[in-house]
Amino acid sequence: MPEDGSDEIGKAMTTLRKPDLYDLFTLHAKARGELTETPGQADAVFSVEQGLTPYDIEEIMAEFMV
Template identity: 50%
Template structure:
């Protein structure tokens, strides 16, 4: 995907932006627009807007249950999921690569 290009869907009724996690070719060989790709774009929009995604608390809870146990002492933790240390909600690339 081209650096800086982040496809998104703008929900004008709900007043929100939905990031469309889709791959776009860097240099398409044909006009890459909705008119030329209507069926594919329609399916992609349905998938992006209707996909039910889990929240991070549930995702990491599933990993804890599958791989070990939750601990209260940070020194005993193999991995830390927190807002201010370890793996944070802002580490989206790492979360996608290692936990999804």
């Protein structure tokens, strides 16, 4: 019986590593700017309390995942 590749597809789907928000924003900073020590020095802030928060899903998807 010829193999249809479903084993490889299943393995790829279960072992796929997606970046979390920390990795995504760190990559963004390295590619487009630099990390700062304080929010006052930053042009963009990624935080739970201020700036772009993890709850701003639509903006994150539109601006950082394209």
